[in-house]
Amino acid sequence: MIVAEPKPIKEVVDMVKDYNKVLIVGCKGCVTVCNVGGSKEVSILASTLKIASRKKGRDIEVGECTLERQCDPEYVKELENIIENYEAVISIACGVGPQFLSERYPSAMVFPGVNTKFMGGAIEHGEWSERCAGCGTCVVHYFGGLCPIARCSKSLLNGPCGGSNQGKCEISNDVDCIWDIIVRKMMTQGRLDQLLEFRPPKSWITSRDGGPRRLIREELVK
């Protein structure tokens, strides 16, 4: 899923300090799963915003709405006749959400309520970790099913750098050295020979380096 975290409340309050009618829009997709942008979080942010404004002597109107997905025009459309009643909109979906809202409703003042972090998964309740860098050409099968592009600090493709220390990355003891894990796994599986093969420079054409990306699947296009 796409993992996000709430923006500091002060920042959100400051973003909408000039508006008296604010709509908060949540999303039932990834951000609901990672407890940051679902209907529950919409309500919490609405209450917090009202309290924070009241403290500053302002009574504001805060609307609440949670769409099935903010990354789909079909659901974004549901804000028609609602969004125009508000001076500002806070999207607490991932970074896709505020953009889909901005594009569909050009006159709306749209603000992000969360910081989108990465594509990853839950390690345990309240802890998430990155797994995919979206390079556009998956190569995890060369590395025991693990991705050094997303998970090695230097995206090394030919083995661990000299900074690998007791299973941890040189940048922090909180970061696992993925190469340590890859090497140990491949050795255990008797696949060391595969790691000894030279991995040539990767083509980044399919990643963000090739420019903003678009995907068209002809068989699905009407």
Added chain:
Amino acid sequence: MSEFKAESNLEKILKAGHFAFTGECGPPQGANVELLREKGSHLKGCVDAVNVTDNQTAVVRMSSWAASLILAREGLEPNFQMVCRDRNRLAIQSDILGVYSHGIRNMLCLSGDHQKFGNHPESKNVFDIDSIQLIHTVKTMRDEGKFLNGQEIDVPPKIFIGAASNPFAEPFEFRVYRLGKKIAAGADFIQTQCIYNMERFREFMKRVVDMGLHEKCYILAGVTPMKSVGMARYMAKQVPGMDVPDFLIKRLKGAEKGKVAAEGIKFAVEQIEEFKEMEGIAGVHLMAIEWEHRVPEIAERAGVLPRPQV
């Protein structure tokens, strides 16, 4: 390993079978050319080549190619270091052509310390290619006369290709294989991380020799003399992939007041003496960090002077 690949002094020294002795010089954090020349002057005549570091520890300094050219003009042979952190493959290949055009003949290919350690931790990193792919790039340019895209190079650069090896980083059992990968990718010589744990290094070298890697590549053992107990403790605890045994810290602590640095140098000299006899070791890479002025004394005491003329 008979014909010359780049005809650098370092290559000639190694191919002639001499015990090589290389040094290191970090470019200034500014355009202080005089300081660089002064640092370089201590190394002149004492070493076969000088590694010129490339924004080491991710701290901005004068570019390694520019500092290499300045030192070359002073009569030193540079070993131009390049990290993959700050350049994509366009800049990498272009800089290789650039330094070669100015007479640089040795290059050390590195991944580079992560920028998180340095003085611009907010920066973006590149890592378009990794250090082993960089070795492969230089070799492709030199031996095939081609860029990474397969296009022919109009006058290919002839570079003696160096790489680093850290025998002490983990996973330990993979390190010798990684060294083998670097050699297979095209490394002509290897300079190791600073060695303090001799026992572990002997074990590493035994595996290197068992695999015959020392016959495919020249291996220079890395030595950094300890200046103080504080430095030893810092290296032990703060520098990733550094193995500083307790006995060495105790030995330095046991030195008389004001004689810790001398004890550090004594240990370094003992190490060099052992490396001279160690199977598979073709020389020493002395990294006297901000201690260039002590290099002549260390070289003298280690019995590596005068340097052979080849």
